Amino acid sequence: MTEKKRALISVSNKEGIIDFAQDLCRLGYEVISTGGTKHALEQAAVNVHSISAVTEFPEILEGRVKTLHPNVHAGLLAKRDDDSHMEQLGELNIGTIDLVVVNLYPFKSTVTKPGVTEEEAIENIDIGGPTMLRSAAKNFRDVLPVVDPEDYTTIISYLEQGHVPMEVRRNLAYKVFAHTASYDTYISTYMAEQLELETPPTYTRTYEQVQSLRYGENPHQKAAFYRDPLFKGVSLAKAEQLNGKELSYNNIQDANAALEIVLDFNGPTAVAVKHMNPCGVGTGDSLVEAYERAYEADPVSIFGGIVAVNEEVDAATAEKMKDIFLEIIIAPSFSQEAIDILTTKKNLRLLTVDMNQPAHNEKKVTHVAGGLLVQDVDQGTFEGVDVSVATDREPTEAEWADLKFGWKVVKHVKSNAIVVAKDSQTIGVGAGQMNRVGAAKIAFEQAGGKAHGAIMASDAFFPMPDTVEDAAESGVTAIIQPGGSKRDQDSIDACNKHGIAMVFTGMRHFKH
Ligand SMILES: NC(=O)c1ncn([C@@H]2O[C@H](COP(=O)(O)O)[C@@H](O)[C@H]2O)c1NC=O
Numbered sequence: 386m387t388e389k390k391r392a393l394i395s396v397s398n399k400e401g402i403i404d405f406a407q408d409l410c411r412l413g414y415e416v417i418s419t420g421g422t423k424h425a426l427e428q429a430a431v432n433v434h435s436i437s438a439v440t441e442f443p444e445i446l447e448g449r450v451k452t453l454h455p456n457v458h459a460g461l462l463a464k465r466d467d468d469s470h471m472e473q474l475g476e477l478n479i480g481t482i483d484l485v486v487v488n489l490y491p492f493k494s495t496v497t498k499p500g501v502t503e504e505e506a507i508e509n510i511d512i513g514g515p516t517m518l519r520s521a522a523k524n525f526r527d528v529l530p531v532v533d534p535e536d537y538t539t540i541i542s543y544l545e546q547g548h549v550p551m552e553v554r555r556n557l558a559y560k561v562f563a564h565t566a567s568y569d570t571y572i573s574t575y576m577a578e579q580l581e582l583e584t585p586p587t588y589t590r591t592y593e594q595v596q597s598l599r600y601g602e603n604p605h606q607k608a609a610f611y612r613d614p615l616f617k618g619v620s621l622a623k624a625e626q627l628n629g630k631e632l633s634y635n636n637i638q639d640a641n642a643a644l645e646i647v648l649d650f651n652g653p654t655a656v657a658v659k660h661m662n663p664c665g666v667g668t669g670d671s672l673v674e675a676y677e678r679a680y681e682a683d684p685v686s687i688f689g690g691i692v693a694v695n696e697e698v699d700a701a702t703a704e705k706m707k708d709i710f711l712e713i714i715i716a717p718s719f720s721q722e723a724i725d726i727l728t729t730k731k732n733l734r735l736l737t738v739d740m741n742q743p744a745h746n747e748k749k750v751t752h753v754a755g756g757l758l759v760q761d762v763d764q765g766t767f768e769g770v771d772v773s774v775a776t777d778r779e780p781t782e783a784e785w786a787d788l789k790f791g792w793k794v795v796k797h798v799k800s801n802a803i804v805v806a807k808d809s810q811t812i813g814v815g816a817g818q819m820n821r822v823g824a825a826k827i828a829f830e831q832a833g834g835k836a837h838g839a840i841m842a843s844d845a846f847f848p849m850p851d852t853v854e855d856a857a858e859s860g861v862t863a864i865i866q867p868g869g870s871k872r873d874q875d876s877i878d879a880c881n882k883h884g885i886a887m888v889f890t891g892m893r894h895f896k897h
Pocket residue numbers: 395396397398418419420421422423448449450451452453487488489490510511512513514515
């Protein structure tokens with residue numbers, strides 16, 4: 386049994402490891418390493434012993450077994466203040482290991498590479514590394530478990546002082562268990578994906594902090610923003626911020642809502658969001674035309690709102706955007722001229738999001754007290770539904786275009802939801818009402834005289850014909866809704882009476 390302190394170093398990410406090992410040697414540690422790490426350290430003239438000298442066994446099976454040995458794990462797990470533990474080590478001639486520096490095979494970056502094979506993924510599942518980390522972390526009172534290269538300098542400074550406080554040790558152990566837990570989660574998530582498990586018996590996910598936030602929905606709520614590193618689709622968590630203040634919790638929610646809506650459109654489209662609901666959506670032949678429509682849809686609510694567009698913001702659009710107070714603009718890119726124009730507003734956040742990502746079959750997770758609800762994201766599209774005309778009159782070509790537009794928007798409005806739209810522009814949005822008639826009233830009131838010749842989209846069916854009657858009175862000429870009420874016929878009759886064309890989608894778009 387050696388008296389000298391021993392450090393076992395086995396790292397895939399070798400950044401900073403030479404300096405750290407040199408410092409450990411300077412502080413009197415004997416360094417033991419696995420093959421690749423030993424080679425790297427020897428290249429830098431660090432005095433290092435092979436793990437095989439400890440295990441008295443070669444590294445075998447292409448590195449699948451290198452450190453999985455009682456001489457390693459007993460050396461890590463023995464309680465130094467327990468005589469029987471120390472006696473057993475003595476009898477078996479096993480030396481203690483006092484510090485473990487391990488970082489793992491890069492499983493996450495391997496499985497996020499396009500076209501990765503299952504074989505590659507499996508070979509990147511680290512077995513010996515997490516085992517050593519867990520042994521060291523379990524015994525953190527006696528052993529220092531180091532998983533994060535960011536901690537190298539701090540640890541050296543504590544060792545130089547001759548004492549590592551218990552809170553520091555406990556924190557190192559916590560970091561290890563958090564790390565191995567998320568590492569295993571990446572593996573189980575990958576496997577669940579391979580198996581196409583829709584609703585697994587346990588729901589395990591892991592997220593990395595993007596940023597801590599000043600506060601949550603309200604100033605008395607603490608909050609942070611996390612991202613799913615395995616997510617391949619379009620995501621606000623991957624946005625680049627070009628200008629403006631730090632995003633807030635509410636900004637992120639609203640920006641995400643705006644992004645989700647704009648992604649459902651193909652031509653030039655602008656979406657303005659307030660409190661997670663679209664207050665103005667416009668499409669056009671150019672982005673500036675789309676933005677003007679989104680703005681004019683509700684010039685009051687867009688003030689202080691969040692705008693997402695699906696094309697590069699050009700100078701003409703930027704000039705219009707600059708005229709009012711917006712919190713955030715999200716776009717795939719901004720032309721240099723647009724940046725010059727918009728950055729004159731110091732606080733205006735400009736976010737670029739790569740909108741050309743593959744679709745990712747993500748689950749939508751909603752928190753309930755003590756639990757989670759997990760469901761598929763609503764990926765229903767107008768193109769994906771079987772639309773049928775329920776009334777005597779078929780919609781005109783112009784009405785069809787607006788019905789399609791309105792249906793895309795209403796999907797993103799909180800239920801009960803009614804959208805009134807005309808000429809590629811929302812003109813009335815009734816959101817989050819406890820009854821459909823109320824949602825419609827709000828939308829018609831906002832639309833005012835513009836409702837003449839407009840369409841109405843409803844996220845769910847009409848249990849009674851009252852909403853149709855109100856629509857007729859407001860001047861609406863075409864309606865799109867899922868259909869499926871026992872009393873559909875009453876609404877169809879009301880439409881026929883007023884010459885309204887009504888189409889059924891057969892798909893509901895509740896959003897809570
Ligand atoms: N199998 C083992 O006994 C084992 N022990 C340590 N490792 C890992 O091997 C890597 C370092 O290997 P090398 O020093 O040969 O470059 C580390 O990421 C470490 O976590 C192992 N590899 C995989 O499980």
